[in-house]
Amino acid sequence: MSKPVLDVQGLKTYFFTDDGKVPAVDGVDFYVKEGEILGVVGESGCGKSVTSLSIMGLLPSPPGKIIGGHIYYKDDDITYASEAKMRKIRGNEIAMIFQEPMTSLNPVFTIGSQMIEAIRIHKKYSKKQAAERAVEWLKLVGLPRAESLMDNYPHQLSGGMRQRVMIAMAMSCDPKVLIADEPTTALDVTIQAQIIELMLKLNRETKTAIMMITHDLGVVAQMCHRIVVMYAGKIVEEGFIRDIFKNPKHPYTQGLIRSVPDMRNRKERLYSIKGSVPKPGTIKTGCLFAPRCEYVTRRCTEEEPHLIKDHDNKHSVRCWLYQEQ
Amino acid sequence: MGEPLLTVENLKKHFPIESGIFGRAAGHIKAVDGVSFTVHEGETLGLVGESGCGKSTTGRMILRLIEPTDGRIVFAGKEMTKLPKRELREIRKDIQMIFQDPFASLNPRHTVERIIEEPMIVHKLGGKKERKRRVKELLEVVGLDSYHAKRYPHQFSGGQRQRIGIARALAVNPKLIIADEPVSALDVSVQSQVLNLLSDLQEQFSLTFLFIAHDLSVVHHFSDRVGVMYLGQIVELAASDQLYDDPKHPYTQALLSAVPVPDPDSEKEKMILSGDVPSPADPPKGCVFHNRCPMAMDKCKAVKPKLAAIDDGRLAACHLYH
Numbered sequence: 001m002s003k004p005v006l007d008v009q010g011l012k013t014y015f016f017t018d019d020g021k022v023p024a025v026d027g028v029d030f031y032v033k034e035g036e037i038l039g040v041v042g043e044s045g046c047g048k049s050v051t052s053l054s055i056m057g058l059l060p061s062p063p064g065k066i067i068g069g070h071i072y073y074k075d076d077d078i079t080y081a082s083e084a085k086m087r088k089i090r091g092n093e094i095a096m097i098f099q100e101p102m103t104s105l106n107p108v109f110t111i112g113s114q115m116i117e118a119i120r121i122h123k124k125y126s127k128k129q130a131a132e133r134a135v136e137w138l139k140l141v142g143l144p145r146a147e148s149l150m151d152n153y154p155h156q157l158s159g160g161m162r163q164r165v166m167i168a169m170a171m172s173c174d175p176k177v178l179i180a181d182e183p184t185t186a187l188d189v190t191i192q193a194q195i196i197e198l199m200l201k202l203n204r205e206t207k208t209a210i211m212m213i214t215h216d217l218g219v220v221a222q223m224c225h226r227i228v229v230m231y232a233g234k235i236v237e238e239g240f241i242r243d244i245f246k247n248p249k250h251p252y253t254q255g256l257i258r259s260v261p262d263m264r265n266r267k268e269r270l271y272s273i274k275g276s277v278p279k280p281g282t283i284k285t286g287c288l289f290a291p292r293c294e295y296v297t298r299r300c301t302e303e304e305p306h307l308i309k310d311h312d313n314k315h316s317v318r319c320w321l322y323q324e325q
Numbered sequence: 326m327g328e329p330l331l332t333v334e335n336l337k338k339h340f341p342i343e344s345g346i347f348g349r350a351a352g353h354i355k356a357v358d359g360v361s362f363t364v365h366e367g368e369t370l371g372l373v374g375e376s377g378c379g380k381s382t383t384g385r386m387i388l389r390l391i392e393p394t395d396g397r398i399v400f401a402g403k404e405m406t407k408l409p410k411r412e413l414r415e416i417r418k419d420i421q422m423i424f425q426d427p428f429a430s431l432n433p434r435h436t437v438e439r440i441i442e443e444p445m446i447v448h449k450l451g452g453k454k455e456r457k458r459r460v461k462e463l464l465e466v467v468g469l470d471s472y473h474a475k476r477y478p479h480q481f482s483g484g485q486r487q488r489i490g491i492a493r494a495l496a497v498n499p500k501l502i503i504a505d506e507p508v509s510a511l512d513v514s515v516q517s518q519v520l521n522l523l524s525d526l527q528e529q530f531s532l533t534f535l536f537i538a539h540d541l542s543v544v545h546h547f548s549d550r551v552g553v554m555y556l557g558q559i560v561e562l563a564a565s566d567q568l569y570d571d572p573k574h575p576y577t578q579a580l581l582s583a584v585p586v587p588d589p590d591s592e593k594e595k596m597i598l599s600g601d602v603p604s605p606a607d608p609p610k611g612c613v614f615h616n617r618c619p620m621a622m623d624k625c626k627a628v629k630p631k632l633a634a635i636d637d638g639r640l641a642a643c644h645l646y647h
Contacts, residue, residue, distance in 0.1 A: 043512035044483075144600075158601045188375035189541065190598045193583035197597060215513060218585030241589045259517035260587055261546035263569055269524070270517035270546065276482045277512065 112150030327366030371548030
């Protein structure tokens with residue numbers, strides 16, 4: 001595959017609050033290539049959404065601030081890009097869809113006027129051209145009666161239809177990267193299946209790279225090529241989808257995979273990771289997962305592990321258990 | 326299987342759609358439209374379905390938090406639907422509820438002690454000292470520490486709050502627990518802790534559960550029998566393994582095939598339904614599922630199938646099997 005379209009290196013995003021600084025994202029590296037779907041997996045508070053907001057330049061600032069690292073879009077360093085420049089990149093180059101489509105759509109404007117506005121901000125189209133393109137995309141995302149939908153308001157649509165509209169709007173400006181932040185979490189499972197199909201189809205046909213942020217391991221397994229697992233602001237494991245699911249290395253990844261009830265194989269008891277996710281910044285030394293880890297050693301509580309790559313550079317893990325390899 | 330503890334017959338809830346300044350009913354949302362099932366002592370009956378299928382409304386009607394429009398609810402031999410307020414309160418001691426949102430269901434101004442104690446005060450159980458002792462005991466039962474009693478809900482994580490909600494439900498020694506999406510607001514690693522806790526408690530206190538959830542894998546894991554709901558009706562009801570290994574109703578088949586399996590090599594055939602769930606204000610005639618069903622026949626458009634036993638003994642509401 002080709003060069004990365006999006007390359008994040010050593011990203012650090014901290015929040016400066018009255019209670020001190022909170023390292024929400026603390027040195028994160030990953031990339032996405034053209035046509036690839038990267039899964040970013042983690043539980044609440046792991047920093048996955050803050051990472052995506054940092055990329056989009058949508059971080060609430062203050063209190064949030066990028067204090068280190070680089071974000072490259074193609075060869076362009078956009079980490080500290082001006083608002084004017086980010087406005088050109090957002091939508092045109094990198095688009096984003098969110099979990100709750102109702103809060104991303106303006107309730108007082110019709111679907112049509114919102115789509116036309118979005119297209120005309122990014123592309124030099126006449127109103128008529130933009131309207132045609134909007135209808136075309138509403139059809140491409142599988143919405144019935146696209147023409148009449150243009151005159152509808154968001155509240156007249158169901159959750160699944162709204163998410164399709166959001167995808168149509170995001171895709172209508174031909175972005176090279178689509179960041180999807182829990183796009184199916186608020187949807188029912190049969191509608192989720194429809195949206196996953198749609199995103200896979202768009203990815204195949206347009207070669208748009210997708211960064212899929214989710215907590216649902218099932219969704220990741222069905223959609224992604226590669227994944228990064230985040231825990232408390234850091235990447236703990238990275239690799240190709242099959243390697244991670246067949247041979248998870250980090251005790252946290254292993255625990256996550258084992259905690260999900262499996263419909264094909266019912267067990268009396270579920271595996272569970274003891275304790276809960278630490279608040280960012282509360283663990284000062286050593287591995288952040290150490291207090292919950294089964295394999296914890298003295299070294300884990302004293303010294304922080306770095307990402308250790310395997311021999312062919314495909315699978316890396318942040319854990320002292322693998323230091324000899 | 327134990328004795329029937331709860332029997333629900335033809336339960337209905339129709340919410341009026343009000344219009345105009347006089348609030349005249351312009352139609353009805355048939356949230357629950359003729360649901361029947363039995364929960365036996367010591368078992369867990371799961372109710373699963375997508376949003377708007379009426380599973381939560383069903384749960385709430387059993388406690389009469391929502392008044393049913395029609396139907397019978399018999400709990401431990403008493404007909405709940407006919408009971409006067411005072412006796413109803415008495416019976417509610419035996420039925421407790423665990424809610425979905427551990428943030429909204431605990432009063433932020435009360436200490437954990439007060440929250441867990443409250444049901445005992447309402448039902449006039451024990452003296453003050455005894456109640457405090459019981460609160461400490463309950464906290465330990467659900468995996469918290471007794472010193473947590475003096476803290477406030479905001480000092481706890483989502484998983485811990487759900488444990489507090491569980492301790493509150495256990496405070497009055499209920500027979501039946503209605504758990505409405507008890508783990509859906511929790512992270513994966515915390516979800517499995519709470520599910521394990523619930524099964525431990527079930528064994529320890531011989532509890533009976535009505536377990537309502539939208540997550541099919543969670544329901545499968547936790548339930549002995551499962552009822553699948555669609556548009557206010559149960560379309561299939563069977564033993565958990567039987568239902569998941571070999572679903573019969575086309576809706577159950579579609580629902581199960583839609584669940585993403587956490588295995589990249591899984592070659593499960595997907596049956597993707599087109600369109601959305603129709604509005605419960607205007608459900609389709611005949612079988613409520615016929616307009617999305619890949620197997621629909623002419624009969625399905627005209628005649629509503631009854632939920633009845635099919636060859637292997639399970640219940641299904643589908644003309645394919647009758």
